[in-house]
Amino acid sequence: MRTNIHFIVNPIAGKGKNELSEALLEAYFPKTEYSVSIKKTEFVLHATALTKKSIEEGAEIIVACGGDGTINEVASCLVNTSVIFGILPMGSGNGLASNLKISKNIKRALAIIKNQNIIAIDTGTINGEPFFSNTGVGFDAHVISDFEENTTRQLFSYLQSTLRTLKKYHYKNTVELKYNETTELISPFLLFVSNSNEMGYKMSLTPRASLQDGLLDLVIVPELSNFKLFIFTLLFLFKKHHWLEEVRFKQITSLEIKSVDNIILKTQKDGEFFVPKEPKIEITIHPKNLNVCVL
Numbered sequence: 001m002r003t004n005i006h007f008i009v010n011p012i013a014g015k016g017k018n019e020l021s022e023a024l025l026e027a028y029f030p031k032t033e034y035s036v037s038i039k040k041t042e043f044v045l046h047a048t049a050l051t052k053k054s055i056e057e058g059a060e061i062i063v064a065c066g067g068d069g070t071i072n073e074v075a076s077c078l079v080n081t082s083v084i085f086g087i088l089p090m091g092s093g094n095g096l097a098s099n100l101k102i103s104k105n106i107k108r109a110l111a112i113i114k115n116q117n118i119i120a121i122d123t124g125t126i127n128g129e130p131f132f133s134n135t136g137v138g139f140d141a142h143v144i145s146d147f148e149e150n151t152t153r154q155l156f157s158y159l160q161s162t163l164r165t166l167k168k169y170h171y172k173n174t175v176e177l178k179y180n181e182t183t184e185l186i187s188p189f190l191l192f193v194s195n196s197n198e199m200g201y202k203m204s205l206t207p208r209a210s211l212q213d214g215l216l217d218l219v220i221v222p223e224l225s226n227f228k229l230f231i232f233t234l235l236f237l238f239k240k241h242h243w244l245e246e247v248r249f250k251q252i253t254s255l256e257i258k259s260v261d262n263i264i265l266k267t268q269k270d271g272e273f274f275v276p277k278e279p280k281i282e283i284t285i286h287p288k289n290l291n292v293c294v295l
């Protein structure tokens with residue numbers, strides 16, 4: 001029987017104009033052995049709808065062709081199923097693909113899918129919504145909120161949004177954090193929770209995070225003076241932010257973040273802006289519940 005493989009292409013991810021030709025796919029997945037389907041997304045969350053349809057159509061491998069946002073929409077439908085997840089990195093940051101050492105070169109990435117070396121990876125949820133790379137409350141969510149106003153999705157736009165957010169960011173929310181039997185009150189600059197060791201563009205707040213350790217890596221950055229913030233930014237660019245004593249690292253299986261003033265906190269998941277429905281945020285790890293093609 002032929003293997004049923006579906007490709008979900010986000011045409012606007014990364015530099016945009018992403019295409020996948022049938023002729024190229026035929027070279028890797030000949031019609032005698034594979035039944036191949038290519039679907040293009042036309043709007044936000046379309047990848048989720050297309051993936052659900054592909055599952056109904058009996059797809060055995062579903063490939064997200066885009067960045068971390070597209071991966072999130074596709075893979076969210078595949079957790080706890082036997083459907084195999086593949087990635088063709090076509091995004092801007094491509095954090096998860098980079099952690100999995102999946103090449104941005106389309107032919108190399110196709111060869112990885114063809115090889116079918118499959119591993120099970122951990123996934124996370126924030127208030128029940130899956131994430132695969134990272135999620136966060138505070139500064140990163142505000143950067144993403146600003147970034148989503150941009151027309152281009154390039155590194156330069158991220159830098160512009162970061163600078164704009166640095167100028168106007170006054171985060172005064174006090175939250176109660178619960179993790180590893182610890183409870184603390186904090187007014188954070190940033191609470192960053194990562195499953196992956198990369199956030200995209202080879203940058204990382206959690207270089208030691210693993211996709212298979214059953215743990216999430218939490219970075220707690222409290223409110224900082226402007227001088228300390230400058231130092232933090234500089235150290236982060238060189239992956240040395242752990243040198244700053246205010247920055248704390250924890251490995252957790254779950255985290256509760258609750259605004260003491262009952263405010264809905266802005267968050268991001270896998271680089272997309274996400275506004276929870278309640279003031280309480282619950283983040284949880286789900287060990288090895290997604291099967292992914294890797295090198």
Ligand SMILES: Nc1ncnc2c1ncn2[C@@H]1O[C@H](COP(=O)(O)OP(=O)(O)OP(=O)(O)O)[C@@H](O)[C@H]1O
Nearest residue numbers: 013014041042044066067068069070091092093094
């Ligand atoms: N046709 C479309 N028009 C507008 N938005 C789309 C379309 N198709 C998908 N999207 C949305 O595009 C967004 C960005 O996709 P994605 O994250 O894959 O790319 P990226 O931001 O360039 O990459 P990365 O997250 O790795 O930096 C997703 O939120 C997705 O819902």
